[in-house]
Amino acid sequence: MKPKQIKAKQAKPEPAKRKRVIAPVIQNRRARYDYEIFQTVDAGLSLAGPEVKSIRSGNASLADSFARIDKNELLLHNMYIAPYPYSREELDARRPRKLLLHKQEILKLSQAVSQKGLTLIPLRVHFRRGWAKVEIAIAKSKKQFDKREKIRRRVSDLEMHNRS
Numbered sequence: 001m002k003p004k005q006i007k008a009k010q011a012k013p014e015p016a017k018r019k020r021v022i023a024p025v026i027q028n029r030r031a032r033y034d035y036e037i038f039q040t041v042d043a044g045l046s047l048a049g050p051e052v053k054s055i056r057s058g059n060a061s062l063a064d065s066f067a068r069i070d071k072n073e074l075l076l077h078n079m080y081i082a083p084y085p086y087s088r089e090e091l092d093a094r095r096p097r098k099l100l101l102h103k104q105e106i107l108k109l110s111q112a113v114s115q116k117g118l119t120l121i122p123l124r125v126h127f128r129r130g131w132a133k134v135e136i137a138i139a140k141s142k143k144q145f146d147k148r149e150k151i152r153r154r155v156s157d158l159e160m161h162n163r164s
Contacts, residue, residue: 036141037123037137044131045099046098062123066121074136075096075099076134077096079094119138119140120136120138122136123135
């Protein structure tokens with residue numbers, strides 16, 4: 001009889017970790033300069049397939065866009081999404097897009113916006129777990145002298161920092 005050969009157990013190779021692809025974030029940089037931000041909310045964004053691909057490639061802009069509540073629905077107006085070049089669908093680049101929030105959250109936003117001077121401004125578009133999200137801010141427009149004062153403060157702080 002031949003003796004049994006015992007094979008040493010080989011360790012299973014560890015599965016390759018998936019690389020996390022950071023999707024480009026479209027930001028509304030001008031909003032933080034032009035508006036005083038009070039509160040932010042993340043909302044889902046209802047998009048067509050080619051629009052998602054266009055946003056992922058960074059071909060979108062939040063300049064001059066705003067959110068408005070119409071008939072208990074939150075809509076994002078004037079957001080530009082460039083047409084995806086390989087798509088057959090022809091969508092309006094600046095069409096109103098529905099934002100997805102719970103009814104209670106929409107009611108809270110509508111109560112906040114009902115105050116004089118407050119508005120809903122999109123700050124950025126990002127992807128979380130593959131879903132497009134928009135960060136909406138309850139904001140109030142800054143006056144011109146507020147902007148000048150902020151610039152003066154920044155310059156004086158830089159001068160103080162450079163002296164020390």
